[in-house]
Amino acid sequence: MRKGITAGIWSLMSTLFLLQITSAAERPNRGVSYDVVITNGKVIDGSGNPWFHADLAIKSGKIVKIGKLDPKFGKRVIDAKGMTVSPGFIDLHTHTDLPALADGNVESKVRQGVTLDVIGESSTLDGYFRRLNKKGSSMNIASSVSPQQIRKVVVGFDDRPASAAEIEKMKQLVAQAMEEGAVNLSTAFTGGGYKYADEMIAMAKVVAKYGGYYGTHLGGEGEQINEELDKAIRIAEETGMPVHIYHIKVRGKNNFGKVKDVIKKIEAVRARGLDVTANQYPYTAMQHPWTRLFPTWVQGMPRKEAISKLKDRAFRDKIKADHEFAEYVSEHGGWEGIVGTVFTKPANKQFEGKTILEMSKLRNQSDPAETCFDLIVDEGAFINGVHHTMSEDDVKFVMQVPWVSIASDGSAVNLKEPGKPHPRSYGTNVRVLGKYVREEKVLTLEDAVRKMTSLPAQTLRLKDRGLLKEGYWADVVIFDPATVSDPATYENPQQYAKGVPFVLVNGTVVIDNGNHTGARPGKVIYGQGKNGAGKQSRGSVS
């Protein structure tokens, strides 16, 4: 017996000895072991835990070691002394679809440390992903499928419930999008939210089967907030699937403070087991086209038709007589809070960044509504608007809710973006880290990072991103907590983030000492329904 044990110990020792030789053979002098080593930083791992000192080793796109490391093992060494090292930021609500194809460097986002954008309120994904992969992107991209786009494909613009056969067709198209790799069903912003519950629930159930979630704009973020919130909760109730609400808020001066009741209501449904979460952008203004100022019957019309009818006196008067028009204008900040961002006609350029009230004065018009109609007709488009309509206190209150993540509702753009767009595309994440963490102490740094990393990763059910963890993809941000900030303002929005010297995407350095390297290591992040429900576990496939 004793002999057996001794022999066992000897064999174990010789195995260890052999292992030692093998690992010694891999050591430096004969070559470096890691692609990148990040040393001397304070690590915030994304979980919400306090920072700790550690080095990070990256190889073949993944984090392979976190701990004490000798820098000489790295082909590239980044000294992060005085810096915070965190996971790349994940943005659950963006409009990066077309901008990523136009400029794959996706600078306004990646310069803030964003390494994954969720895009898409479209109906087909395959072609988009192919184009994206061909052009390359400096960040990872995941996509949603839009029930409204699917409805347009199947039913067109008719405002009527879909037939049983049409609902079947919708379900098929949703299933196809999920198998092409969509991560969720994402409802676009339409006044009044979904009208036909049967078809929305039918489509949502398909997404639930594929492990996706229901991402939703509430159909009213002002007076109708309660009914619209109930519609979202109903989806959670009837499908059992996670529901994620985009940019939760209650807008309009008359409604300041009411967002507390909305949060309370969601807390109550969470307490009875419904998986409802939300996101938020850290600004008191929103951005979307002036279309949303109009009564829902106008919003539902084909754009061209609505614009051409706006020339008619009777059509204008009908709009002005509709209580929804007054209500929506007020919820958007009133004529003194609604700004035009971009105009195409040279004569109208002077109005960029101005409120409709200011424009009406410049045009010597007494009724700002007429100014609004005239300019839409003149431009041949529903002008894009920034709307100053929230309270700063409400923004801070929502930011402290544990299940609310940070998302921009912006796009990955560059400095050539015209006009005076909302600064959120350039500043969302760094604004939270600078203004709300460092200056106003609304959040701890660790909690702010959690809300941009592991929390959105959990909504996406990602198993290999959103944390700094061995075996995870090396999406890494190195920022200076003392200087990180958002120079982008409403008056001068086209300014990149400050205080983010290094960003790595899938282990490749994209922002290097504050400069974009031109590298495009981004991958398409597919939902777990890719190629059939349950066939493949959630993960990243390039």
Ligand SMILES: [Zn+2]
């Ligand atoms: Zn949105």
